[in-house]
Amino acid sequence: MLKVEEIQALIELVDRSNLDEFEFENDGTVIKMKKNTGVQVIERPVREVAQVSAPPQMPAQPRQLAENPQPEAPAQAADENLHKIVSPMVGTFYQAGSPEEEPYVQIGSKVSPNTVVCMIEAMKLFNEIEAEVEGEIVDILVKDGQLVEFGQPLFLVKTK
Template sequence: MELKDIQNLIKFVAKSGASEVKLEMEDIKITIKTGSEKTETTIVQQAPMGMPQMGMPGQVAAPVQAQEAVSGTNTATEESKFIEITSPIIGTFYRKPSPDKPVFVEVGDTVNSDTVVCMVEAMKLFNEIEAEVTGKIVKILIEDGTPVEFGQPLFLVDPS
């Protein structure tokens, strides 16, 4: 795979709205993670047998800006103390990992920053969405199987 092909892949993933894509071939592994404005690419390419391994040619890395998936809300006086968990990508919202499994979280459940609260499917890739905040789920704002937009509130969390 040439550098030009990698650059085209990065552009395609950035436009697609996917948050992470992994590509593994015989001699190369590529992981592309997208953030709010920038794309991070990690490429691991093994040198052919018998050749000294100098630098890794074709390694491209752009720092990713942390994407804030949680923002405060001030829509109503009583809801102003709650924190929103928002969708980091465009896709379809799912409360369960699969149709025959239980939901990730219910109203009243306590979550911490690394608790998976839902999945958002974008282009046949299922992205686990973490709470990124500690607190108690007080309201689920989206129905299962509903399309969501970037930044759309999914849950309300009481941080107290």
């Protein structure tokens, strides 16, 4: 069994070191030390607040909602002819078949349903992604080499 002086010496050594955690076992005695990181998360239950009704002579005031929570109609009208080409899988987005090659498509490129627009690498397999619509590429929403999620928009295409 360790003496109090030995335990205090260990505490001082760990305190002066760059260690965040320390565990010591000797003859069946285990000492675990963790430094305080300065960040402490405390969860407390949310208290319910009793609702106070307004006096009878004063009607309750309606709450103000955030202004324009809905997108504006003109913006929606502009997006009606835009088709999103989305990622069918999680992986890495590539604009070309190899770093030396030109990108499959650029902004302004005309595409047909079977035009390859990019590749997505997933688990060491390279998957060609086709436009699936006819139109013109108006925006490329991801960068070459970027990780993409399933369903993430990759391109905007102005359809005919």
